[in-house]
Every structure is written in structure tokens, then in C-alpha cells.
Amino acid sequence: MNPRIKNVDNLSFEGKKALVRVDFNVPLDDRLNVTDDTRIQAALPTINKILNDGGAAILMSHLGRPKGGPEDKFSLKNIVLALEKALGRKVIFAPDCIGKEAEMLAEALKPGEVLLLENLRFHPEETKGDKDFAEKLSRLGDIYVNDAFGTAHRAHASTAVVAEFFADKVCGYLMLSELKNADKVLGNPERPYTAIMGGAKIADKILIIEQLLNKVDTLIIGGGMSYTFAKAQGGTIGDSLLEEDKLDFVLELMETAKAKGVKLVLPVDTVISKAFANDAEQGLANKGEIPDGWMGLDIGPKTRELFAAEIMNSKTVLWNGPMGVFEMSSFDKGTKAIAEAVVAATKAGAFSLIGGGDSAAAVNKFGYTADVSFVSTGGGALLEHMEGKVLPGVAALVP
Ligand SMILES: Nc1ncnc2c1ncn2[C@@H]1O[C@H](COP(=O)(O)OP(=O)(O)O)[C@@H](O)[C@H]1O
Numbered sequence: 383m384n385p386r387i388k389n390v391d392n393l394s395f396e397g398k399k400a401l402v403r404v405d406f407n408v409p410l411d412d413r414l415n416v417t418d419d420t421r422i423q424a425a426l427p428t429i430n431k432i433l434n435d436g437g438a439a440i441l442m443s444h445l446g447r448p449k450g451g452p453e454d455k456f457s458l459k460n461i462v463l464a465l466e467k468a469l470g471r472k473v474i475f476a477p478d479c480i481g482k483e484a485e486m487l488a489e490a491l492k493p494g495e496v497l498l499l500e501n502l503r504f505h506p507e508e509t510k511g512d513k514d515f516a517e518k519l520s521r522l523g524d525i526y527v528n529d530a531f532g533t534a535h536r537a538h539a540s541t542a543v544v545a546e547f548f549a550d551k552v553c554g555y556l557m558l559s560e561l562k563n564a565d566k567v568l569g570n571p572e573r574p575y576t577a578i579m580g581g582a583k584i585a586d587k588i589l590i591i592e593q594l595l596n597k598v599d600t601l602i603i604g605g606g607m608s609y610t611f612a613k614a615q616g617g618t619i620g621d622s623l624l625e626e627d628k629l630d631f632v633l634e635l636m637e638t639a640k641a642k643g644v645k646l647v648l649p650v651d652t653v654i655s656k657a658f659a660n661d662a663e664q665g666l667a668n669k670g671e672i673p674d675g676w677m678g679l680d681i682g683p684k685t686r687e688l689f690a691a692e693i694m695n696s697k698t699v700l701w702n703g704p705m706g707v708f709e710m711s712s713f714d715k716g717t718k719a720i721a722e723a724v725v726a727a728t729k730a731g732a733f734s735l736i737g738g739g740d741s742a743a744a745v746n747k748f749g750y751t752a753d754v755s756f757v758s759t760g761g762g763a764l765l766e767h768m769e770g771k772v773l774p775g776v777a778a779l780v781p
């Protein structure tokens with residue numbers, strides 16, 4: 383990290399109001415309760431440092447990907463209870479992240495108090511990196527702290543642009559420890575080096591693969607991402623997740639992998655279901671043979687074995703994205719099997735780095751968090767950092 387970037391230890395927050403970008407993009411269940419608070423817990427050291435110094439913390443985050451206006455299921459109000467429980471103190475909630483009310487609540491904040499702002503992405507200006515919006519956010523605090531490692535790959539108003547408006551801008555403890563751990567692998571990874579990719583954010587992450595091909599020896603693709611590969615190879619994928627406009631790109635990626643001598647390992651079978659529901663009719667299909675009216679929601683048993691063998695062979699493992707819809711018990715076996723293989727490889731001496739909001743939640747759900755080398759709160763951010771990119775959220779902190 384650029385040595386000119388300061389961190390929370392370089393400042394006293396006494397009598398100050400810190401505007402803190404956190405990543406509270408946590409999973410919620412149907413009743414809008416937080417199902418995994420890893421990202422909240424991870425932000426506590428920074429928040430507590432500010433409060434213990436005699437400062438006040440104004441926390442801002444996104445939650446999910448709202449369409450550009452308020453939506454109840456994406457309200458940060460849903461996480462207030464979990465945050466209060468984790469912090470052990472009351473949290474004041476601002477129903478909008480900018481405007482008169484937010485400014486008044488911030489103004490009235492006393493040392494030791496915490497204000498949580500409503501979802502930043504209820505304003506489309508956030509993801510556009512709008513300068514006026516960033517300026518409005520900046521009015522709320524005296525010091526800017528970025529501790530949102532999971533969102534540091536986004537050049538958004540609250541993650542990057544807002545920093546321009548502060549003389550004091552620092553990174554938090556989470557950001558520091560994430561970068562430090564990732565750098566253990568970045569410089570000189572022990573080989574064989576295997577990356578495992580899955581999940582549902584296909585459009586974003588497919589682009590990252592191209593860069594990863596310059597780094598890894600083996601690339602395993604599972605989860606929602608794998609069906610675009612199966613389709614590109616001429617298979618049928620029913621109603622499975624598909625990134626239609628990336629079909630040609632995927633074929634090019636496969637050629638690039640071959641040219642670079644990277645072993646690309648794709649699923650050979652898949653658990654299929656008639657609907658996106660735990661109790662829907664289920665079956666198994668070979669790769670690229672999913673009938674119409676069915677969708678692939680997990681890797682199949684042969685794939686579990688194939689992937690596990692590759693992982694066991696590795697000295698460095700980087701994993702982002704679940705292998706299936708692990709939130710439902712009918713489709714969690716692939717993710718669990720891969721987690722078990724990563725744990726076994728770690729016990730055999732490999733360094734394992736698992737990242738992503740949902741991936742971290744999955745590893746937590748299966749009880750393996752302590753059995754891997756490091757669980758990162760960032761998925762896309764971790765991958766982009768591992769590509770060797772300077773993350774915009776980090777670059778913005780250079781004085
Ligand atoms: N085959 C699949 N079809 C639909 N969704 C999937 C599939 N495989 C995985 N997923 C979903 O991917 C989501 C996680 O994706 P992503 O956000 O990319 O991971 P992370 O948060 O770990 O970076 C999970 O909610 C999981 O249910």
C-alpha cells in the first residue's frame with residue numbers, strides 16, 4: 383500500500399465526527415433479518431477506536447443493488463438491530479444519507495454516539511461517482527475513514543470521490559488487515575496456485591478471469607458462472623444463470639487459458655431443479671445437458687470430486703463465489719464439499735484465501751472459518767487486488 387496513506391491509528395478522533403464508509407452489504411433472510419454478520423463484526427475495531435478516542439461515528443454503506451430508489455428490502459434499517467447487538471450500544475438511524483435530516487442528526491451527534499445512514503444506493507448518484515452527491519455526504523463529518531474493503535474496487539461517490547473533500551482521510555483497520563493478508567499471496571504465491579470462482583455476479587467477475595490467467599496455474603469455475611461456459615461450448619442450460627453477451631468472450635478466455643498453459647477446470651455435472659426453491663423437483667444433469675424448464679443450482683457429485691482433487695493438489699488457493707445456492711439446503715453440497723477440500727488443503731500446508739460476502743457467509747455457515755488461512759470480506763475487491771490493480775477506494779486515500 384502507498385506509504386503516504388494514513389490509517390486510523392495516525393489520528394485522534396477526540397471531539398471529531400468521523401464519516402466512515404463501511405461495507406454492511408450483508409445477507410438477509412425472507413424476513414429481512416441479517417443471516418451472517420461477518421461484515422458488521424469486521425468493522426467493529428475501527429468504529430470502537432473512533433468511539434474510544436472520544437469521537438462520534440457516522441456510518442454509511444450500500445446494501446444490495448437497488449434499482450436507483452428506495453426499496454424496503456434494501457433499507458439499512460434492516461441491519462440496525464444486528465449492528466446494535468454487535469456494538470453493544472444504541473444506533474441512531476438517518477432515513478436518508480444526505481439532506482437536512484441527515485445533516486441535523488450528524489450535527490447533534492455526541493462523542494461515543496453512532497449514526498447509521500440509509501442505503502447510499504437509493505441515490506443513483508452514488509454508483510455514478512457524482513461529485514455533488516459526494517460533497518453532500520462530506521458535510522456530515524470532519525474526518526473520512528474508508529473501511530469498506532469489500533467495496534474498494536468501486537469508484538463510487540462514497541468510496542472514492544468523497545475523499546476529495548477531506549483534509550483528513552484515512553483507512554480503517556479492516557482495510558489495512560485485508561490488504562496485508564492479500565499481499566501475502568500477491569507477491570510470490572507458492573505453486574501450484576489455484577483460483578476457484580463461482581457465485582452469481584457473472585458480468586463483473588468474468589472480466590477478472592482474464593487477468594487471473596496471468597497469475598494462476600489452475601482455474602476452477604463453478605456456481606452460476608459456469609453455465610455461460612457450458613452454453614458457449616454449445617450445451618443447453620435451461621433456465622440457469624446466463625450472461626448472454628459474454629458467450630464469445632468466454633470462448634476467447636478458454637483459448638487464452640490454453641495458450642498460457644493454465645488448467646481450466648469446469649463442472650462435468652450439475653444439480654438441477656424445476657424452480658428456484660428448496661423443495662422444487664430436483665435431478666442431475668451432465669454438463670451442457672440441462673433440459674428446458676430446469677435450472678442448474680449446484681455442482682454435481684462428480685464435479686465435487688473433480689474440484690476437490692485439484693484443490694488438494696494446490697499450495698495456494700484463492701476462492702470467491704459459492705458453487706451453488708448454498709442458502710438452500712438442497713443446493714449446498716457443492717459449496718460444502720469445496721470448503722472441506724480447501725480446509726484439507728490448508729491442513730496439508732496450503733495457504734487459503736476465501737473472499738466475498740456470500741462466500742464468507744458460506745464458510746461461516748459450515749463452521750470452517752477458523753480452518754482456512756484467511757477469510758476476506760471482499761470478493762470482487764479481493765480478486766481485483768489480486769490482479770495487481772490499485773483499488774479506487776485505496777487510491778482515493780493518498781493525501
Ligand atoms: N447456480 C447458481 N444459480 C443461481 N445462483 C447461484 C448459483 N450458484 C451460486 N449462486 C448464488 O451466488 C450468490 C453469491 O454470489 P457472489 O455475490 O458473486 O459471491 P460473493 O458474495 O461471495 O462474492 C449466492 O447468493 C448464491 O446463492
Ligand SMILES: O=C(OP(=O)(O)O)[C@H](O)COP(=O)(O)O
Pocket residue numbers: 405407446447532533536583737738739740759760761762763
Ligand atoms: O458484496 C460485495 O461484493 P462481493 O459480492 O464481491 O463480495 C460488495 O458489497 C460490493 O457490492 P457490489 O458488487 O454490488 O458493488
